[in-house]
Amino acid sequence: MSSITEFFLDIDTEWRWPTPDRHRLYLIGSAALMLAERRYDRGTKDGDVFETKEVTPELRARLVEIAGPKSEIYERRRIYIDIVANGVPFLPHAPKWSPLWDISRLLSHFELYVLDVVDVVVSKLKPFRPRDRDDIQAMVDYGHVPHERLVERFRAAVDEWSGDARAEEFLPIVVDNLHRVERDMLVVPETEIEHPRWI
Numbered sequence: 001m002s003s004i005t006e007f008f009l010d011i012d013t014e015w016r017w018p019t020p021d022r023h024r025l026y027l028i029g030s031a032a033l034m035l036a037e038r039r040y041d042r043g044t045k046d047g048d049v050f051e052t053k054e055v056t057p058e059l060r061a062r063l064v065e066i067a068g069p070k071s072e073i074y075e076r077r078r079i080y081i082d083i084v085a086n087g088v089p090f091l092p093h094a095p096k097w098s099p100l101w102d103i104s105r106l107l108s109h110f111e112l113y114v115l116d117v118v119d120v121v122v123s124k125l126k127p128f129r130p131r132d133r134d135d136i137q138a139m140v141d142y143g144h145v146p147h148e149r150l151v152e153r154f155r156a157a158v159d160e161w162s163g164d165a166r167a168e169e170f171l172p173i174v175v176d177n178l179h180r181v182e183r184d185m186l187v188v189p190e191t192e193i194e195h196p197r198w199i
Helices: 003-014 029-036 057-067 072-077 117-124 130-141 147-161 167-186
Strands: 023-027 046-050 080-084 097-099 110-115
Touching (some): 003 029, 003 057, 003 110, 029 110, 110 117, 117 147
Parallel strands (some): 046 080
């Protein structure tokens, strides 16, 4: 069992907070990749949970109390929960999610959903740190990044972010990063991506 799976099992065990329904957690970043592709397991310092309307202030506070950077779970696992605000990751308007039924059936308080691998790859083109590049390369190596689908989801993200005030600063950079992935990892010609007219 992977360290990220054990991390969420620990959260479920420590929950002890009576609620009538199970809470849905939507996972992004490397945690989503490791849970979607079980052959991939690397060290990570956080389990990224996407902020949705279901993550109420009370739920958020309880998650941080149990599994935040000052928690016993962090001391034991060296992984902490990180709630990522909606509007931060570079994603299309309607991110694609898949349920993790095999892990969720082991949990009493949560249902886990993971972001589609290609959508995770698209989101990693914005920060594009060495760890992000390693994650993308691994998903390419496992055959999870079809070029046509990557370009389709990338264009959808560009459309979603084209009206953002920060777009002028970062959209040319993420296009360059897409081209690096195409050229160096997928070994295909670079795709021409149209910037919004005002950039």
